Amino acid sequence: MTGTIVIYFSISGMLVGTIGMILSKDLIKKILSLGIVETSINLMYTGISARSGIIPPIVSGDFSNAFYADPIPQAVIITGIVISFALLCLSLVFAIIIYNRYHTMNVETIEMIFEREER
Amino acid sequence: MIALVFLPVLGGIICLVLKDRKSVSSIVAIVTAFASGSVLPFVIFEDASIILGNWGVLGIGLAIDELTTPFLLSTFIVMLAVILNSINKSYDGFFYALILILYGTLNSIFLSRDLFNIFVTVELASIISFILISYEKKPRQAWASLKYLLLSSLGLNFYLLGIGIVYMETGSFAMESLENASTMASVLIFGGLAVKSGLFFFSMWLPDAHSNAPIEVSPILSGLIVKLDVYLSIRFITYSSFSWMRDAYIFIGILSAIIGVIFAVNSKNAKRVLAYHTISQVGFMLVNCDKSSAWHGFSHAIFKTLLFLAVGNISARLGTKDYSKWSGKISTVEYTFLLIGSLAIVGFPMTSGCVTKEVIIHGACCPSLRILLLIASVGTAMSFSKFIFLKPVKTTSWPAANVVAAYVILSGVIIAHGIIGFEIYMFESVLPVMAGIAAYLILRRFLKPLPTYLERIDSALSSYLILFLITIRLAILFSS
Amino acid sequence: MKIAGIIAVTMIFVIVMLSFDSSGNIPRPIEQIVDRVNVPNAVTSVYLETRLYDTIFEIIVFSITALGVASLFASLPVNRDEDQHVFGTVTVYSGGLAALSITLFLYVVINGHITPGGGFVGGVVLATGVITYGLTSSFKKASVHYDKLKIEILENISLMIIFAFSTLIILFPETHSQLLSAASFGSTFSGGLIPILNILIGIKVYAGAWKMSSEFINRRGTL
Incomplete structure (x- = not known):
């Protein structure tokens, strides 16, 4: 039950993050919206692992009756967290490189400058 | 078979450690490329599959068959040509480390039979290509790779959602479980990977990224990174949920x-x-x-x-x-x-x-x-x-x-x-x-x-999502 | 175009929410994992045994990103502004916090296979403590240790050893599981190579996180 609720909430979180990525004009806000999407999907995996029980999967002796959480989604999503951290760092670095040259974070202005340079 | 992955990664780690010595790293790169190429004749002629660590359904499977062969061969030839072209230029050890680790990662994607492992390796390949695109640190390149980063990581989150649903339905990340998955999961997996595929409307980041990348990086992007989705589509289409x-x-x-x-x-x-x-x-x-x-x-x-x-x-x-x-x-x-x-x-x-x-x-x-x-x-x-x-x-x-x-x-x-x-x-x-x-x-x-209106970041994002929705409709239509 | 995109994404997620059911196949692999790996923390067993192949790539992602951030930042100007406004009480506490985080790091990485924890968590704990100290007391003082303890060399060595040990575990799974089942369940030394891998991953993650954040702090004020 807990798992299902968490899964539905995290999918709505993904929706919110994606809309934020489309609507915001500021580059930093776009990156943060991507962060919301990634956090939501990480939360969803916790939800998946909570379907079989919510006791942490650290076994003490006998495990016949206890409803342990499923360890596999929890373990794989550690990798997902590391990857989203790496992506966040890289995107901020790119944003800083762009800002240092053009002194703006507005996406439309940046793209206008680039299209003018192309000609 | 595992040598195809670990040899280039080992070479890459050596380059990473010795990144201040320029002359050594190009030699290491050529030697590693030839060494991994010499493994190819021993493995590509017969089908084989292993599961790492003998873990059964819990472990990660690697397999090789006739669909894998052209991709493994093209990876070797392209990497060899790129490394040969890059000698005697101002590239440092970090560049060769990235190229070699990318080589091992691509081989791993072509061999892997585990959905989550494919996610990790595809993300690693993308991260390496983001760094490689903006290797010369020009603002144009930074913008191209930032656009690529935003779109591709959004897409891979859809992929992650898809394999989450596969796990919920079948209880396993192995690729065989796609046989029993629902159409919804398969369409999410397709949509997530399509953003990297280079199909028009799905990946409008592509012209900017490919044309602004350094000389040695454009061939890798166009010849290999784009092929990931082609390979995975050909692989997935054999399972019934992708019909x-x-x-x-x-x-x-x-x-x-x-x-x-x-x-x-x-x-x-x-x-x-x-x-x-x-x-x-x-x-x-x-x-x-x-x-x-x-x-x-x-x-x-x-x-x-x-x-x-x-x-x-x-x-x-x-x-x-x-x-x-x-x-x-x-x-x-x-x-x-x-x-x-x-x-x-x-x-x-x-x-x-x-x-x-x-x-x-x-x-x-x-x-x-x-x-x-x-x-x-x-x-x-x-x-x-x-x-x-x-x-x-x-x-x-x-x-x-x-x-x-x-x-x-x-x-x-x-x-x-x-x-x-x-x-x-x-x-x-x-x-x-x-x-x-x-x-x-x-x-x-x-x-x-022609005007490049579709390549702006908001239009690229919107056109990707619209086509994704249309594909979902098509999938529901065709599978019923 | 934007409006159409928003409508499209809303419809996609509505279709997704309506179409899946979460009560499908619920696997219970924990018994099988604990039987063979013989350590209490099943998440660590999955992370460092059944899916070790993923973990190798994860470590590589982390190293590549740390070096990539450093190499992309190389051309940007460094902020040489040295005066740092500090607040007395915070300075005192943050020193203590850094010491505490070192202790917690050691506990978390060594006992990662028995209690909640592991290499990645430990590295992040240590990096948070040291960065907090640098931000609140003296960033210059905090960054001295990176050169003094030769963290960069330590990081490279731990990357090599992690790769070597992981290759060994992947190539010879039987030997390692014999090593694991020989020890008594739940003691600190029962983990075989697992605690060693955890310590090395902790060092690696700490070095990468510190490197990235110090690059960002060195270029403060540019954004």
Whole structure:
């Protein structure tokens, strides 16, 4: 039950993050919206692992009756967290490189400058 | 089999540790590339599969079969050519480390049979390509890779959602569990990977990223990173939950093949022409999603690498990417290799492009589709007439020896593949080539660059999501 | 175009929410994992045994990103502004916090296979403590240790050893599981190579996180 609720909430979180990525004009806000999407999907995996029980999967002796959480989604999503951290760092670095040259974070202005340079 | 992954990664880690010593790392890179290439003959001729650590359904499986072979071969040849071309330039150990780790990662994607492992390795390949695109630290490159980063990580989150649903339904991340998955999960997996595929409307980040990347990086992006989605589509389509994809790809593929060509014909920037042709060729590959597209992926990787390296070296020497200013400035040697690459991509007989493209056109499901594919190849010939009609200068100056070695390896593979696979009916491919050249001579004064409205980040994002929704509708339609 | 995109994404997620059911196949692999690996923390067993192949790539992602951030930042100007406004109480506490985080790091990485924790968590704990100290007391003082303890060399060595040990575990799974089942369940030394891998991953993650954040702090004020 807990798992299902968490899964539905995290999918709505993904929706919110994606809309934020489309609507915001500021580059930093776009990156943060991507962060919301990634956090939501990480939360969803916790939800998946909570379907079989919510006791942490650290076994003490006998495990016949206890409803342990499923360890596999929890373990794989550690990798997902590391990857989203790496992506966040890289995107901020790119944003800083762009800002240092053009002194703006507005996406439309940046793209206008680039299209003018192309000609 | 595991050596195919671990040897390049080990070489990459050695380069990473020794990143301050420039001369050592290029030697390490060449040695590692040859070592991993020498493993290939022992593994590609027979099907095999292992599960790491004997963990059964819990573990990660690796397997090799006939669909994997062309991709493994093209990865080796492209990486070797790129490393040869990059020697004696100002690249440090970090560049070679990235290239080698990317090599191991790509091999791992082609071998892996585990959905989550594919996510991790695809993300690693993307992260490496983000760093490589902006390796020269120009703001344009940073913008191209930031756009690529935002779109591709959003797409891979959809992929993660999809495999989460697969796990909920079947209780396993193994690829066999896709057999029992629902259509919703499969369409999410498709949509997540499509953003990296290079199909028109799905991945509009592509022209910017491919045309602004450094010389050695564009071939890797166009020849290998784009092939990830092609490979995974060909792999997934064999499972029953993906059966809707064959019909959907006929529409999406032909759309991409034709629109990509229209943009390419009108472009003035040589690297952008090649980037738009990547979009068009991916469309060709995915029209009939089977073994023939895997081999077209192989030949595309080879001739696109040759073209990108030749164009990149020429434009670095002359300082302009506008091909109309090259006439009368390029040497005969450069022109010859540019010509071989162009003939291969337009599908002239006796080249690899002809062999694989004819198989795809003859394997198309219905006559109207065949006519549309012929139109797209006329357009390809039209846009490459630009390179064919360049005038070389008669000089005896040769490029550096390592660059020539890279060119010779690539064109040798193109011609050998073209001669081995040649069959007599393929002479008909001369017709679209001639038609294309004639059309270019008539229409060339009307060509001017089309607007790049769709490549802005918001439009790219929106068009990706709209096409994704349309695909979901198509999938529900076809699977019922 | 934007409006159409928003409508499209809303419809996609509505279709997704309506179409899946979460009560499908619920696997219970924990018994099998604990039987063979013989350590209490099943997440660590999955992370460092059944899916070790993923973990290798994860470590590589982390190293590549740390070096990539450093190499991309190389051309940007460094902020040489040295005066740092500090607040007395915070300075005192942050020193203590850094010491505490070192202790917690050691506990978390050594006992990662028995209690909640592991290499990645430990590295992040240590990096947070040291960065907090640098931000609140003296960034210059905090960054001295990176050169003094030769963290960069330590990081490279731990990357090599992690790769070597992981290759060994993947190539010879039987030997390692014999090593694991010989020890008594739940003691600190029962983990075979697992605690060693955890310590090395902790060092690696700490070095990468510190490197990235110090690059960002060195270029403060540019954004």
